[in-house]
Amino acid sequence: MASSPIETIEEEFKGEPADLIPVLQKVQSVYGYLPQDALSRISRWLKISENEIYGVATFYAQFHFTPRGKHHLRVCLGTACHVKGGEQMIEVVKRRLELNPGETTKDGKYDLERVACLGCCALAPVFTLDTKIYAQMSVLKLQGILDEQK
Amino acid sequence: MPSSLNREVTVTEKLSRSKEIQTFKMEIDHRTVSFPEGATVLRVAELNNVYIPSLCSHKDLSPFGGCRMCIVEIEGMRGYPLACSTIAEEGMKILTDTATLRDMRKEILQLILSEHPSSCLVCGESEECKQYQYTIRKTGVSTGCRYCPNDNQCELQNVVERIGLAEITYPVYYRGYEAEHDDPFFDRDYNVCILCGRCVRMCQELRGTSILSFKYRGPKVQIGPSFGKNHVEAGCEFCGACVSVCPTGALADKSSKWDGKPDGIEISTCPFCSIGCQIDLHHKGGRLSKVYPNLDSEINDGQLCVRGRFSLPEATHYHERAKKPMLRRGKYFREVTWPEAQTEVVSKLKGLKKDEFLMVVSGDLTNESLYAAQKFVRHCLGSDSIDSTARLSLPGGLGLWSKLFSLPISIKGIAEADSIIAVGLDSRFYFSVVGVQIRRALKKGADLVTIDARDSNLARYTDHWLRPRPGAEGMLLSFMAQRLGGKKGSLKSISKQAGLDEDRLKKAIESLDKGENLAVIISPTVFEYGDNTALVDAIFQLAKRKDTIFVPLYHGSNVRGSIELGAFGELLPGGAKSKKQGISLADVMKKQKRPKVIYLVGQAPFQERPDCDYLISQDIYYPPFPVDAFLPAASFAEAGGTLTNIEGRVQELVKIENLPDGAVTGFVRPDWKIFSELGQQLDSEDLQFKNEEEILREIHETIPGFPARPDRQPRLLKATSDLTIEKRDHSPVGTGEMLLVVEPAGFQHRGIDLSYVVEGLKELAIERGLRLHPDDLAKRGLAAGEEVSLIVDGKQLIVTTKADSECPVGVAYLSHPVNFGGLSDCKGLELLYGLESSPIRVSIGAVESNRY
Incomplete structure (x- = not known):
């Protein structure tokens, strides 16, 4: 070995x-x-x-003690994103994937994280899947992204 | 010993020279004060009796600036600097108590208290409520009044009072943590914690254990070990340093949690080991309640180990404590009165011939009791048959140890050393204070070399951990001693013999070579090895080096006193060799001689009743075998007296429990008093002692150099040249695939094993079981906790295994007890006494199922 x-x-x-x-x-x-x-x-x-x-x-928020999912979902809840409805994005992910922030799905495919600010408030509300950033999200757009993933 | 005496002087001179202090001047509240270099403003204020409130600072810890209570105004400095983290400078002008500071402190204190349940601090009803407060609670409830074990002895309460805070305007946030009761010795309720971090820093900085750390961030910050482990799992040494420095009731001793404010505090000496730490005994209602470390700067300076900190009340008040005189009457063992017991014992002792008697005393007795014991045997009975189990703690013989005690021994000297060699020492559970002193030295930049086959807490602090094969420590030390003495030797061959990396050894010697003040610390296990020739040579070689101090460690609290007071057959008080020799303990253990009467004082070094006609036991617990007469002795809290520590300080034990005789309190007597009364009945005029002071005065007159009253001055012992040093040369023998290291067990006090009477020590089970590396267990298909058969020297021993990743692969460790009081689970371990060689080759196998 x-x-x-x-x-x-x-x-x-x-x-x-x-x-x-x-x-x-x-x-x-x-x-x-x-x-x-x-x-x-x-x-x-x-x-x-x-x-x-x-x-x-x-x-540090960057370290984790439980295995992460294969894909990392992050929803921004900074001031701008929060005002523009970031909370609803979290709700969608929670319901669709039965996943709470900080947890990993049972199949180990996704983990969800709420972040304070991603530094691109002009694009609010922001959602990221792994390294890709999705701007000006809506509930429908997010559903679409999650559909594509399957 | 003029040469040694001179050496001691040079050592102290050197220490005081290095500490030559320059003083500066500054102004506090318009008063000019002087201060030593490097002191913080807070420390200067403390030294000059100016009160600056602080909740997070501690004299032994680095400045933290956590509580912000110690803000002051300093002329020319912007804002409100913290007194605890500002180093005092010449000419500073400081104000500590202005209106602004008072207001700000009130505000800060309110913020701190907004997360601390505060009914005990600012409740308007507190006075009227007192009469309703006496409800008995068994658990630490975190709501309501009187919930806090620290009530009335709380630093936070003091500060609130001094600051004059009467109400908290912020909403109180209750954290709602579950109180933690899952560890031995102390409970934790982090709901009342103010996160001052003293416990964390104590654990990390001074103790070097780092069990506690701050976890998480922001409002969620919590204190504790990683991954939600409890303290036992995390490897806590239970020194209690965190509990002692906690300003709140978050951490509390289990055994005295609800005792409340003590009636009084007395400074005494810890009776458990040879270091002789000074302790604060808290007592309540005439009983010992708890023990805190004393801030004595000579030895322990506010630190203790698990035994001194937590074990004393339990060892004194355990329910099996024997407090009444007993005699065997036919098949019954009956309570009798003192006169009845004395009459019978005296009738048995009268008219005995010299070879018909043996007295075995414990090395834990006070100087007074030891002196009375030997006088009782020599003068009243005209016998020479006195022996001490202290002998079992002194491998190499009395000759070697009387020489070792004539070397400069210093505990606090370790902190001043610039290079340290620690051989075989793990200071977590034994001699913790030595470990703390080593850390103090390391902080000042000293170099530490540890020589240990096993991983230890010290090995973790150092870059120079030499890991020889067990048994080669002495040889290695001897080589280093020669090198440091300027002689040449082959690094290559010694590294090969000891199983070491040559480069590592070279670096270690180089780091030591730079040092001027060397401290050499040697653990009892290393002295115990069957081969001690190299070790003894090494010590005396190093003793020739200038400014070297030694700490040769042994178990037993008054072993040094036993040598000085002649508690051995061959040794008279003062160190002269006795011309006559009676029966010794070894004679009885090996069953070579059979005395008619055996008198055990404070010790039960047998698992089964030794062969004799009449057996007397005088102790604080019953021995584990039937005796004919039992005389109840006073425990350390019930009798005064003195103990001689490793450095020769004669330190006082304070009598705090002085309850009248009775059915519950018992009929205990100090050991010396029992001898004295027996002596009178034997018509001896020599033994008429009335109190401890009188005996100490007589000791002073008999033994040159022994003080007439408790005296904490270190003394060099006059080495007895009459006694030879037993040099032994037994390289590992036996057959088998494993090497067994037999370690002397240290958790004993008088006739009892502390791991039996102290619940927490029982749970830790430090000295129980055969410790093996997990790989060794796996290789044999064994599990931890399984019974195995150990073949030692042709004899079988059944022991329980324990996985310990600190052991080197291929080596097993086993503690052998000196006392067997209560130790039903140590059957068969007596055979380890007779072993001539340790480490010894052994074989380990599964237990055959048909042994029942």
Whole structure:
């Protein structure tokens, strides 16, 4: 068996405590989330306790501890998007995919996230599927996008 | 020992030189004050008795600036800087109590309290309500009045009072967390937590354990271990440092949670190990309620371990505590009066020949009781048959240890060292305070080299973890000692012999070589090895080096006192060798001699009744086998006295429980008093002690250098040259695929194993079971918690396995107890005493099913 993903990551860094966040990002990009085993391994390697790492990782919204879906759905609920009806987008996804924000569907296909602002308020309300941004969304448009996915 | 004495002087001089403090001047509230370099404004105010409120600062922790209560006005500085994170400078002008500051503090405090249930703080009905408050509750309820275990002893209440806050104008937000009761020793209710972070920083910065951390963000911030684990799963060492620094009632000792404000606090000495930490004993209604660490700067400085912090009340008040004199009458074991018991015991002791008696004393007795015991045996009975189980804690013999005690030993010296070697030490559950001192040194930039086959908490702090094969620690230390002494030696061959990486060893030696003040710390397990020649050589080689301090660790709280006071057959008080030699404990253990009467004082080093006609036990618990007479001794809280710690400080135990004799309180007597009264009945005029002070004075007159009253000055012991050092040379023998390391168990006090009487220690089960690496278990198809058969030296032992990823692969660890009080689950472990060699080769297999 080839070396495990973490071993590969270990080779890329010096192994100093300051490397923690880049290491966590790397691990998440490989696994899609931060598995508990990986954290205890990082803990031994960087000499930071697992509890401290957990504290750091829970501080940032970018880290997750449960497997993510294959596709990431993100609905913006920043001020502009909220005013323009972003909440309704969430409702659509919730009902259609039986998915609450922060969760992953049972088949592991989608996960849903509500975000505070995507930085393109002129396009409100904004919805993103993986890296693609959909502007000036409506409930109907969103239904269409989800239909296409199937 | 003039040379050693001189050395001690140079060490202290050096320490004080390095601490030479320059003082500066500044103005606080128009008053000129002086302060040492590097102090924060808050610390300067504290030192000069100026009150600045603060909820998150702590003298041992780095500035945090979390609570914002300590805002001050400083001339020339913009805004309102924090006193806790501003370093004081020459000529600063500071105001601590202006109208603006008062208003702002009130506002900040209100914000803090908007997330803290505050009926205990600002309720208008609190005075009238008091008469209705005495409702008994069994659990920590978080609503209503008197819900908080910290009521009336709360820092937050104090601050509210000082600030004069009478109402909270913000809506109170209740977090609604479930109170956590799932761990031993302390409960947690994070609804009353104010997130000051003292516990988190204590755990991370000073203890180095990092069990606690801040989790999540913003209003959801919570304190605790990762992934919702409980503290046991997270690997907490239960030192209680978090509980001690908590300004609120969020963290509370389980055993004394609802005791309320104590009647009084006495400073005493922890009776559980040789470090001799100073403790604050809280007492209520004449009973010991809880123990907090004392801020004594000489030894523990506000830190303790699980034993000292949490185990004392339970060990003293356990329901099986024996408090009445008992005698065997036919097949019954009956309660009797003291005179009846004394008369019978005296009649058995009278007219005994020299070889018909043995007294075994514990190394946990006070100096006074040890002195009285040996005098009782030598003067009243005219025998030499006294032995101490302290011997079991002193591998290498009394000769070696009396030499070791003549070296400069210093606990707080560790914090001042710039290079440290720790051999075989894991300071989580044993000698925690030593671990804290190491961390203090590391903070100041010291280099730490740990030599340990097993992973330890210290190994995690250091870049220089040398992991030799078990048993090679002494050899490695000896090599390093030679190298540091300027001699050459082959790195290659030693690395190969010890199973080490050559480069790693080289780097470790280089890092030590830079240091001027070396501290050498050696754990009891390493002394226990069958091969100690190299280790002993290494220690005395290092002792020649200038400014080296040693911390040779052993279990038992007054083992050093036992040597000084001559509680051994071959050793007289003061260290002279006795010409006569009676029966020893080893004779009885090996069944070579059979005394008629055995008198066990504070110790039960047998699993079964030793062979004799009449067996007397004098202890705080019944031994695990039938005895003929039982004399109830006073526990540490019920008798005064002194203990000699590892450094030779003679420290005081304070008597706080002084309840009159009775059916419930019992009829306990201090050990020395029991001897004294027996002595009088034996018509001896030598033993007429009335109190502890009198005995201490007599010890002072008999033993040169022993203080006449409690004296916390470290002393060097005059090494006895009459006793030889037992050098042993037993390399691993036996057959089998695994290496077994036998460790001395430390969780004992007098006749009892603490893991039996203290519920929390029982749950942690630190010294139970055969610890193996999970890979070793998997390889054999064994599961953790399974009973296995261990073949040691041709004999079979049935033990339960425990998975421990800190063990090296191929090595198993097993603790052997010295005491068997209550230890039904340690059957067969006595055979480990007789082992000449550790580590030893053993084989592990499944238990044959037909053994029943």
